[in-house]
Amino acid sequence: MTASRSDKFDPRLDLLLERTIDVPVNLVWAAWTQPEHVSKWLTPAPWTVVDCEIDLRPGGVFRFVMRSPEGKDFPNVGCFLEIVPNQRLVWTDALLPGYRPSENPFFSAIITMAPQGKGTRYTALARHRDEAARKRHEEMGFHDGWGKALDQLVAHAKNM
Amino acid sequence: MTASRSDKFDPRLDLLLERTIDVPVNLVWAAWTQPEHVSKWLTPAPWTVVDCEIDLRPGGVFRFVMRSPEGKDFPNVGCFLEIVPNQRLVWTDALLPGYRPSENPFFSAIITMAPQGKGTRYTALARHRDEAARKRHEEMGFHDGWGKALDQLVAHAKNM
Numbered sequence: 001m002t003a004s005r006s007d008k009f010d011p012r013l014d015l016l017l018e019r020t021i022d023v024p025v026n027l028v029w030a031a032w033t034q035p036e037h038v039s040k041w042l043t044p045a046p047w048t049v050v051d052c053e054i055d056l057r058p059g060g061v062f063r064f065v066m067r068s069p070e071g072k073d074f075p076n077v078g079c080f081l082e083i084v085p086n087q088r089l090v091w092t093d094a095l096l097p098g099y100r101p102s103e104n105p106f107f108s109a110i111i112t113m114a115p116q117g118k119g120t121r122y123t124a125l126a127r128h129r130d131e132a133a134r135k136r137h138e139e140m141g142f143h144d145g146w147g148k149a150l151d152q153l154v155a156h157a158k159n160m
Numbered sequence: 161m162t163a164s165r166s167d168k169f170d171p172r173l174d175l176l177l178e179r180t181i182d183v184p185v186n187l188v189w190a191a192w193t194q195p196e197h198v199s200k201w202l203t204p205a206p207w208t209v210v211d212c213e214i215d216l217r218p219g220g221v222f223r224f225v226m227r228s229p230e231g232k233d234f235p236n237v238g239c240f241l242e243i244v245p246n247q248r249l250v251w252t253d254a255l256l257p258g259y260r261p262s263e264n265p266f267f268s269a270i271i272t273m274a275p276q277g278k279g280t281r282y283t284a285l286a287r288h289r290d291e292a293a294r295k296r297h298e299e300m301g302f303h304d305g306w307g308k309a310l311d312q313l314v315a316h317a318k319n320m
Contacts, residue, residue, distance in 0.1 A: 006219045006258030058242050059166045082218050094254045094261040098166030099268040101254040101289040108259040129261040
């Protein structure tokens with residue numbers, strides 16, 4: 001399932017982070033799927049995650065609250081779509097838990113991981129409905145932000 | 161998976177059709193998942209389905225074109241979310257194939273079927289993002305329309 005044709009990167013509408021990291025796939029999977037780990041790395045510092053809820057099944061909740069350096073909270077809620085342990089995790093904010101369409105859809109995320117040596121080949125694909133949304137996500141700092149978050153995941157995983 | 165807690169009916173936001181039909185589950189499943197069958201029953205006459213495309217996997221396309229009695233075509237495109245043969249089919253128009261958020265999300269559908277005697281206990285749950293969307297769907301004739309379509313499914317299945 002890691003190379004289904006629906007994962008093809010569309011530079012007009014998608015954003016992609018692709019990197020080989022020095023952490024085995026099982027720890028990357030744990031970092032993405034257990035709230036106590038997610039809270040440690042998902043938002044690039046000085047932003048923090050102050051709450052996280054995960055129901056790891058298709059249609060199950062993925063909720064987290066990001067706190068800005070000024071102390072303002074930004075809740076996010078979506079649902080999981082595909083769960084293939086140590087390989088593939090898909091979630092979206094276009095659907096709430098139980099697949100209910102959401103008020104403010106922004107993007108779907110397709111995270112893949114595969115063993116590479118002792119580490120992991122990691123990709124994070126963010127899909128948007130139009131160019132404006134892709135551009136907005138890019139201007140919010142997708143590449144820098146998701147890159148820094150991934151650095152944090154690696155640092156955290158080394159202490160897991 | 162047929163009774164996950166996320167299927168709970170919310171009368172404020174959901175519409176539900178529930179019926180026991182005189183057709184075995186495997187034919188109900190075939191009627192929902194094979195384009196040549198879908199075209200025969202999905203829209204209540206005199207509406208017709210003039211095209212249908214199905215890629216039966218999570219993230220795969222579910223596309224069909226409804227033609228009005230006046231000859232106007234209404235294309236629909238969405239993607240499948242859950243596929244449990246002879247039990248459960250979930251799809252949404254809030255996501256396009258490959259999970260890309262869509263421009264005009266309206267509802268997600270959770271179809272369940274279970275053997276009952278020689279027939280099938282059938283439910284179709286339509287989930288909306290707000291009361292206005294639920295109401296609009298109701299006024300478009302959800303109960304009458306989906307009920308007539310199900311009558312057509314039964315009639316068609318008896319000749320399959």
